[in-house]
Amino acid sequence: MREIIKAIRITLVLWVITAVIYPLLIIVVGQVAFPYQANGSLIENQGKVIGSALIGQPFTSNQYFWSRPSTVAYSTVDPKNDKNNILKTGISGASNLAASNKKALIDDRIKPEIDRLKQANIQPTADLVYTSGSGLDPHISVEAAYSQTQRIAQNRSLSLDMVQALIPKYTEGRFLGIFGEPGVNVLKLNLALDNLKPPT
Known part of the structure; x- marks a missing residue:
């Protein structure tokens, strides 16, 4: 049971890092450092x-x-x-x-x-x-x-x-x-x- 709980925790932590924190970081960096390119080079x-x-x-x-x-x-x-x-x-x-x-x-x-x-x-x-x-x-x-x-x-x-x-x-x-x-x-x-x- 402890192994299952540990696996669930690791999965949730990795999900938060890769699906929430990383995309938000990329959006912020893009809008601050490269706003023209990040918004489609319009x-x-x-x-x-x-x-x-x-x-x-x-x-x-x-x-x-x-x-x-x-x-x-x-x-x-x-x-x-x-x-x-x-x-x-x-x-x-x-x-x-x-x-x-x-x-x-x-x-x-x-x-x-x-x-x-x-x-x-x-x-x-x-x-x-x-x-x-x-x-x-x-x-x-x-x-x-x-x-x-x-x-x-x-x-x-x-x-x-x-x-x-x-x-x-x-x-x-x-x-x-x-x-x-x-x-x-x-x-x-x-x-x-x-x-x-x-x-x-």
Whole structure:
């Protein structure tokens, strides 16, 4: 009986430590030391939340930098027709199409994307053609960003130098200086683009 009581006590103590104290500690540390990251890295424009720096958004207008393709369309669904509650929970993931699935992967997805980029005089890069594993990547490569500047400058009546000058400002380096490749946050870049005024 003593062993059972001891086991129950240990279980309760461990439960309090791991299910109550530790999560509360993480919440406090997050809110005090990293409030921006802990609250979703939200980006505001004129006092209104327009997105997160961690989740991509689709941009299709010729006046904006285009995002990376997404198999889940960045979880954008019609709020009136959200049968699976995607807007409440979000959704991510790859298409799971194998390289051998020529019709669905190559013919239906990749070739049309390459054609669309070429029609817009954009040199196709891997990240502008292929989707990310999560389908929610908010970044494009530096090369992909520069390849779109001519189109944007023409459509916004801006000088090419003005548009290109924004890219280094919104380029994020490698994680811890060694992991991954530098990337450009598309939402932040497009928001800065909206604040540029054409020369008078």
